[in-house]
Amino acid sequence: KQEVTQIPAALSVPEGENLVLNCSFTDSAIYNLQWFRQDPGKGLTSLLLIQSSQREQTSGRLNASLDKSSGRSTLYIAASQPGDSATYLCAVRMAGNQFYFGTGTSLTVIP
């Protein structure tokens, strides 16, 4: 069974700092990987989707990379802002459309 882990569980950084969030998965036979953010009590907002054949995706200040063979993905956030404070979740999709979520990283950006 696929297991998805995110480290660290919580992260606190000063505004303006660049940061990296990590996501690891045990079964490399994924179809794609998606990064989300979740604000308290709210639904999930899609940030980036990386297909299994891709190495990275970029959107604004966000850059996500994927190394399928090692079972790892990273989300890089440049020049962090207080509005980036949220929980970040990665999710892997397996063939058959089973979707497995990571445990999440709670990010706080201090003004």
Added chain:
Amino acid sequence: KAGVTQTPRYLIKTRGQQVTLSCSPISGHRSVSWYQQTPGQGLQFLFEYFSETQRNKGNFPGRFSGRQFSNSRSEMNVSTLELGDSALYLCASSLRESGHYNEQFFGPGTRLTVL
């Protein structure tokens, strides 16, 4: 384009009752998936519906069921509610064209509290 909508946003029920949650996907999206989110277990996949048929199912008891209508709207039903069913229930929609799994877009969720 309107996003994924879920109704109701909040529900309070008592043990033994049943509940029905509704999800309207983004226009043109034919796949709807349901998830349960709890502090202890995180986000867990319940099931996916596509073209009015359940295509995938997670590891949940038969008390959890769903259906999808011809307009792609989906409902999820939980019967004989237990305290442990208290959770945020999220639905997500995607295009799912020709077996290609596209990006999933989530609704705001329904917060269910079982007393």
